[in-house]
Amino acid sequence: MTLRTALAATAAAATLAPTAQADVNIYSYRQPELIQPILDAFTEDTGIATNIAFLNKGMVERLQAEGSRSPADIILTVDVARLAEAVDAGVTQAVDSDTLIEKIPAAFRDADNHWFGVTTRARIVYAAKDRVDPSEITTYEDLADPKWKGRICTRSGTHAYTLALVAAMIHHHGEDATKTWLEGVKANLARKPQGNDRAQVKAIWAGECDISLGNTYYMGQMLKDPEQEAWANSVNVLFPVFEGGGTHVNISGIAMTKAAPNREDALKFMEYLTSDHAQEIYAEVNYEYPVVPGTEPSDLVKSWGSFTADDVNLIALSRDRAAALKLVEEVDFDG
Structure with a gap:
């Protein structure tokens, strides 16, 4: 220092x-x-x-x-x-x-x-109400499906929220499968990763993309902000799960x-x-x-729906963080 x-x-x-x-x-x-x-x-x-x-x-x-x-x-x-x-x-x-x-x-x-x-907090999917059928996204693995090419917005792959999700994917499927998944998600991005979770919802509202990842509580924050209320009302809150697991928390x-x-x-x-x-x-x-x-x-949070939390031990997630960062860098996710 x-x-x-x-x-x-x-x-x-x-x-x-x-x-x-x-x-x-x-x-x-x-x-x-x-x-x-x-x-x-x-x-x-x-x-x-x-x-x-x-x-x-x-x-x-x-x-x-x-x-x-x-x-x-x-x-x-x-x-x-x-x-x-x-x-x-x-x-x-x-x-x-x-x-x-x-x-x-x-x-x-x-x-x-x-x-x-x-x-x-749950890491969920925000999906455009007028462009995405909620039944099309039931798992995190679905985000790598080529049908979403050019339709996903997300924040940086090196952000703590993203790395935690990638670490959970490693827990469920191993590093090789997670790398393939990351490559698929990157191929589906509408733009270079940028901004915070609310910025992704704004991009959906503006028509720049159709789906994004975000934390649940941001929906509540947007709904109480007059400037951002329209962004929030343009999306549905979806609770995907890992194949063989639950919703990431x-x-x-x-x-x-x-x-x-x-x-x-x-x-x-x-x-x-x-x-x-x-x-x-x-x-x-x-x-x-x-x-x-x-x-x-709160009643508002309840209105978004219920979910079954993934049972991965949070300590295990923290231990897989280094491997998650390595994969994010290998696929040049933010590039």
Whole structure:
């Protein structure tokens, strides 16, 4: 790490200097509008304030540079691979909490209690209502069918969401078959991979393509945005499955940093995210699927349909991420 990078990390960390003894300091990859309602509710219900730094990248590197002097107590992120990366880098610590272990299913938490899932989301297909018969796409494997040539839009193959899906394909079919599938999907692209999930839906609305991959919660976000509502209304939400499996899901999750200066209150925050109130906020405000059994999705989310989640272990997905990236690069998916 260069001196400039280290100094920048230290300067940025200074903005998180605690303002009260009971503050919880958070580094987050999650978008501000998705997290603030949870933070506000936590403070209102517990009296504990939060400080948060929203990062686009470099969270692990920042924590490593700060070392034992890091002000961060908590990391919030999406995708199990990012959580596993933090654990492998040695910047998290195991958490001893009966509440977390009892409420969060084993499939959605680290075996050594370093990280815990707080929501799930499905990786689904958005399909043009007026140009695609929903019965034509029932599996992820269908996306490589030549009938979709020039009709698919997607974000970068190297994005965490894409790599997780490719890793799941490797789990089900092996690397050779997954490489062939990637080549087929690439041959069907209407344009070079670009933009985020909402940008793909906009492209469908504009007639640039007919189908795309995206996370479920983006539909809710688009529907509440006057500018994007038309995009959302132009597509159907389809829940494909893997041949021999279910619909691909991933998580957003939380971990306590190794250096956490406010461990007691940080643990209270982690446990709070599994409370009925917090899970309901995630469901109603973020349009995500609650991870705690017995907590219902919002009515809007339910209206999109039900699905059977794939049973692949999320830790296995994180282990296959390197192989997934290798295949994406071999087929020059973004080229």
